[in-house]
Amino acid sequence: MLNRPDIIRTVTELRAMVSTWRRDGQSIALVPTMGALHDGHLSLMRLAATQADRVVASIFVNPAQFGPGEDFERYPRTEAEDVAKLATVGVDAAFVPHVREMYPEGFATRVHIERLGDVLCGAHRPGHFDGMALIVVKLLTSALPDVAIFGEKDYQQLQIIRRFTADLNIPVRIMGAPIEREADGLALSSRNRYLSPEQRQTAVALSVALRMVRDAVRSGDDPAAASAKAREDILQAGFDAVDYVEVRDPWSLELVTEPGRPARVFGAARLGSTRLIDNWAIE
Ligand code: PAF
Numbered sequence: 001m002l003n004r005p006d007i008i009r010t011v012t013e014l015r016a017m018v019s020t021w022r023r024d025g026q027s028i029a030l031v032p033t034m035g036a037l038h039d040g041h042l043s044l045m046r047l048a049a050t051q052a053d054r055v056v057a058s059i060f061v062n063p064a065q066f067g068p069g070e071d072f073e074r075y076p077r078t079e080a081e082d083v084a085k086l087a088t089v090g091v092d093a094a095f096v097p098h099v100r101e102m103y104p105e106g107f108a109t110r111v112h113i114e115r116l117g118d119v120l121c122g123a124h125r126p127g128h129f130d131g132m133a134l135i136v137v138k139l140l141t142s143a144l145p146d147v148a149i150f151g152e153k154d155y156q157q158l159q160i161i162r163r164f165t166a167d168l169n170i171p172v173r174i175m176g177a178p179i180e181r182e183a184d185g186l187a188l189s190s191r192n193r194y195l196s197p198e199q200r201q202t203a204v205a206l207s208v209a210l211r212m213v214r215d216a217v218r219s220g221d222d223p224a225a226a227s228a229k230a231r232e233d234i235l236q237a238g239f240d241a242v243d244y245v246e247v248r249d250p251w252s253l254e255l256v257t258e259p260g261r262p263a264r265v266f267g268a269a270r271l272g273s274t275r276l277i278d279n280w281a282i283e
């Protein structure tokens with residue numbers, strides 16, 4: 001049976017709902033999203049339902065994490081469809097605040113993450129991770145969940161969230177969930193809907209090239225050489241630009257220069273005005 005989630009617009013209402021659940025001895029999972037929900041998001045919701053008695057999903061296109069010239073304006077806003085999808089995966093409440101609720105008049109606070117936030121996407125999207133961290137801190141301290149779940153497609157984001165929740169003593173368990181992929185290997189992303197049918201064909205080349213880096217490094221190849229080859233392959237396949245392909249440590253995100261140790265290969269590339277990211281574990 002489908003149970004439509006309650007739609008909550010304010011932090012006050014969210015806190016009231018969570019404290020009622022807490023009084024009844026129930027635990028809470030939070031799944032933050034920017035909406036435009038796809039099967040990857042729904043897998044996070046399903047995982048959340050196995051981790052707590054109640055699941056809250058947030059839907060908020062956070063202006064603070066978009067830079068000038070990025071896709072904040074055109075980012076898909078599909079609230080009615082999103083809420084209908086949440087009903088199919090047992091979400092109890094959807095927190096869907098307006099921008100003014102999260103950033104009221106006079107708002108003046110920033111969160112800055114050093115080191116982990118300076119590399120990979122941080123080097124190409126200045127301010128992005130600070131804006132992301134700001135909203136995630138606000139969501140966590142508003143909902144006060146026991147566990148919060150984030151997809152590994154945004155693996156750098158996940159590591160940054162682990163860092164600042166530890167640094168700021170936010171009492172929440174952060175859980176990563178595996179990347180969901182299309183049948184051909186393309187990582188699910190809300191931004192895939194920007195792709196033309198032709199670009200969609202090309203897009204899979206990012207995942208294929210990164211997987212080849214994973215296989216090469218696993219069999220003992222030099223990470224830098226394998227990454228350079230992947231950059232060429234991605235351009236050859238029809239991408240317009242490659243922001244990076246790099247093999248890094250899965251925890252510190254420092255560059256890995258030797259094969260034979262746990263690592264992760266990360267890539268970001270642009271197809272027209274769409275920027276796609278992906279990563280694979282190298283175990
Ligand atoms: O991954 C996302 O969708 C966003 O960065 C997040 C975590 C919901 C914060 O806006």
